[in-house]
Amino acid sequence: MKTVNHWIDGKSVEGGSGTYGPVTDPATGAVTTRVAFASAEEVDAAVAAAKAAYATWGGSSLAARTSVLFRYRALLDAHRDELAALITAEHGKVHSDALGEVARGLEIVELACGITTQLKGELSTEVASRVDVASIRQPLGVVAGITPFNFPAMVPMWMFPLAIACGNTFVLKPSEKDPSPAIRLAELAAEAGLPDGVLNVVNGDRTAVDRLLEHPDVAAVSFVGSTPIARHIHTTASAHGKRVQALGGAKNHMLVLPDADLDAAADAAVSAAYGSAGERCMAISAVVAVGDSGDELVAKIRERAEKIKIGPGDDPASEMGPLITKAHRDKVASYVHDAAAQGAQVVLDGTGLTVAGYEDGHWIGLSLLDKVPTTADAYRDEIFGPVLCVLRVATYEEGVALINASPWGNGTAVFTRDGGAARRFQLEVEAGMVGVNVPIPVPVGYHSFGGWKHSLFGDHHIYGNDGVRFYTRGKVVTTRWPDPADGGVDLGFPSHR
Numbered sequence: 057m058k059t060v061n062h063w064i065d066g067k068s069v070e071g072g073s074g075t076y077g078p079v080t081d082p083a084t085g086a087v088t089t090r091v092a093f094a095s096a097e098e099v100d101a102a103v104a105a106a107k108a109a110y111a112t113w114g115g116s117s118l119a120a121r122t123s124v125l126f127r128y129r130a131l132l133d134a135h136r137d138e139l140a141a142l143i144t145a146e147h148g149k150v151h152s153d154a155l156g157e158v159a160r161g162l163e164i165v166e167l168a169c170g171i172t173t174q175l176k177g178e179l180s181t182e183v184a185s186r187v188d189v190a191s192i193r194q195p196l197g198v199v200a201g202i203t204p205f206n207f208p209a210m211v212p213m214w215m216f217p218l219a220i221a222c223g224n225t226f227v228l229k230p231s232e233k234d235p236s237p238a239i240r241l242a243e244l245a246a247e248a249g250l251p252d253g254v255l256n257v258v259n260g261d262r263t264a265v266d267r268l269l270e271h272p273d274v275a276a277v278s279f280v281g282s283t284p285i286a287r288h289i290h291t292t293a294s295a296h297g298k299r300v301q302a303l304g305g306a307k308n309h310m311l312v313l314p315d316a317d318l319d320a321a322a323d324a325a326v327s328a329a330y331g332s333a334g335e336r337c338m339a340i341s342a343v344v345a346v347g348d349s350g351d352e353l354v355a356k357i358r359e360r361a362e363k364i365k366i367g368p369g370d371d372p373a374s375e376m377g378p379l380i381t382k383a384h385r386d387k388v389a390s391y392v393h394d395a396a397a398q399g400a401q402v403v404l405d406g407t408g409l410t411v412a413g414y415e416d417g418h419w420i421g422l423s424l425l426d427k428v429p430t431t432a433d434a435y436r437d438e439i440f441g442p443v444l445c446v447l448r449v450a451t452y453e454e455g456v457a458l459i460n461a462s463p464w465g466n467g468t469a470v471f472t473r474d475g476g477a478a479r480r481f482q483l484e485v486e487a488g489m490v491g492v493n494v495p496i497p498v499p500v501g502y503h504s505f506g507g508w509k510h511s512l513f514g515d516h517h518i519y520g521n522d523g524v525r526f527y528t529r530g531k532v533v534t535t536r537w538p539d540p541a542d543g544g545v546d547l548g549f550p551s552h553r
Contacts, residue, residue: 060091060235062098062259063242065105066252072098077232077261082148082378083368085416089146091235094260099227099267102256106198106225107273109253114195114223118172121221125169128217128248132162135244139209139237144369146234147208148377148418149332151369154209161213163501164519168221174524175222184550187536193528195223196275196299200268202289203238204281205231205380206335206440212238214505214519215278220254222527224275228257229268233380235259269293276526278518279303280337282438283464283510290513301526302513303337303506305438306466309459310340310495311481313452314347316471320493322356324471328495329444330364330422333376334388338467338489338496342428342435342445344455350448354426357444358403361422367411378418379441385418388441391434392423398432400425406442430458438464452477460486465508469495488512 060079062069071092079089094102113121132139140154147154177192201215208230216226230238242257258264268274269292276299279289286304293300310328312321328340345353367374379385389407396402406421420442428435428445435445449455459468469491470481478492488507491497499505499520506517516526 057087058089060089060239060259062092062094062102063239063255063257064098064102065109065256066246068239069098069101071259079146079232079234079236080381081145082380083370083411083414083417085382085418089236091232091259093232094258094264096263096267099258099260099264099271102227102258103198103268103271103273105253106227106256109251110195110197110225113220113225113251113254114197116223118175121223122169122171124245124249125165125171125217125221128245128250129162129165129169131244131248132158132165132241135240139240141370142236142240143208143234144377146236147205147380148369149335150374150377151372153332154369157207157210160498160501161210164213164523165217167501167519168217171218171221171524174521175528183534184536186539187534190533190535192531192533193222193524194531195528197224198227198273199224199276199278199527200227200229200274201278202229202265202268202281203231203279205233206332206337208234209237209241211280212241214280214523216255218519218523219527220250222524224527225254226256227268227274228255229260229264230257232259232261265289266292269298270296272296274298276300277302278526280518286513299526300514301506301516301518303518304511304513305464306337306339306507306511307342307435307438307462307464308338308340308467308469309342309344309462310469310471311344311452311455311459312346312349312353313470313472313474313477314349315473316349317473318349318353318356321471322353322360324469324493324495325353325357325444326360326364328469330361330376330442333379333420334442335380335440336496338498339440340469340495341439341443342447344447344449344458346449346452346455350426350446354403354424354446357446358424361404361424364422366409366419366421368414368417376422376442379420380418382418384441385420388420388439388443391437391439391441391443392425395425395428395432395434398429398434400428400432400434400445430461452480456481456484460484463510466511467491467497467507469493469497488517
């Protein structure tokens with residue numbers, strides 16, 4: 057059986073704790089790999105390697121850093137298919153979706169390659185006689201990232217390329233459910249010439265996470281995952297004096313106005329709700345139909361959903377793969393099973409799906425629930441599976457009020473032909489990312505990704521300008537080269553006049 061070990065100080069390190077976790081092929085249900093779980097001492101070794109590497113990497117030139125990142129970008133590009141295959145094997149998503157994940161991660165590597173413009177600082181001359189003031193940004197030191205199972209390559213690449221481009225060193229704790237992509241990312245970074253210890257990977261469970269949150273040499277922690285864990289990460293790391301960005305869960309709404317192109321809206325709803333089997337924090341999980349658009353929209357969604365081909369991710373004919381684990385599959389199915397008793401109309405029930413030849417896989421079909429009350433569990437909870445809820449409202453105002461009442465505020469979308477209504481929506485809706493006739497408004501790499509309310513704990517969004525600010529701290533330098541004639545004591549407060 058394949059074993060995934062840690063990556064510490066530029067080399068593979070076997071697990072010393074003796075504890076391992078299973079990694080399952082979601083399409084077959086078979087355990088194909090075991091992953092070493094780090095002890096607190098192994099986490100300490102990774103942090104020590106990062107701290108030692110920071111002594112030189114933190115003071116290295118921007119040219120030296122970006123030259124490594126340019127080589128890294130080329131290697132990632134050359135290994136797209138290999139990385140996508142690792143993602144499919146352990147996560148289950150179809151190969152084309154896995155390739156898209158790698159491509160979106162590459163956007164941030166490309167942003168990191170241009171870090172020179174992000175770190176050039178500011179200078180004001182002659183703020184007073186012969187006095188200049190400069191604002192510069194400097195790295196934090198050792199920083200850590202804790203990443204989720206649903207994007208095992210992309211989300212780590214949202215973090216460590218920017219962090220190391222800014223001069224930090226990094227300790228990554230990926231999901232134990234699909235750890236191989238993270239290790240391969242580290243191996244390719246070493247091949248690109250990244251010095252030993254700058255990027256380290258420790259696998260494991262809560263033991264590894266809590267040690268990173270408490271470690272005195274870790275200056276900042278980035279996290280993407282569920283809201284309860286994000287809250288724990290933020291509370292614990294902040295209590296230990298760390299800078300934190302913790303991205304939590306979501307319940308993303310799509311408001312469909314009566315004037316919308318309903319064919320386009322139905323295409324978008326199916327793509328955004330069921331892509332990657334709904335295991336996306338930016339998935340649309342609630343469609344809010346305004347006025348009399350609901351019946352026709354639901355019919356169009358159902359027509360499209362019934363045609364989706366479900367199968368193993370390495371089959372080119374498959375459009376949707378399995379869920380990550382059997383336990384998660386059963387939990388997702390429970391929301392559909394309970395929906396009718398809680399007041400919803402079950403239009404499609406995909407919970408009985410099996411795939412011939414893969415009967416032990418973690419399969420579930422597409423489910424569509426209509427006229428879902430806001431009190432139903434399927435609406436109240438983040439399901440993280442291929443279950444789409446449709447809610448009905450009479451007016452635009454009622455729809456926006458419903459969305460804003462949600463405790464989450466990650467992403468949202470409006471479908472309409474009315475520019476005035478779209479403009480109102482983007483200003484009035486309480487969410488961090490908004491799409492206008494775009495169902496999954498994930499920003500490009502040079503903007504920042506992040507939500508509002510219970511979808512974000514901390515002050516900074518991830519990647520983009522916010523990412524650079526998060527991984528650096530500001531310093532202001534005031535300089536005066538006095539004239540030989542200057543002198544004398546002045547106890548007054550400097551006014552720069």
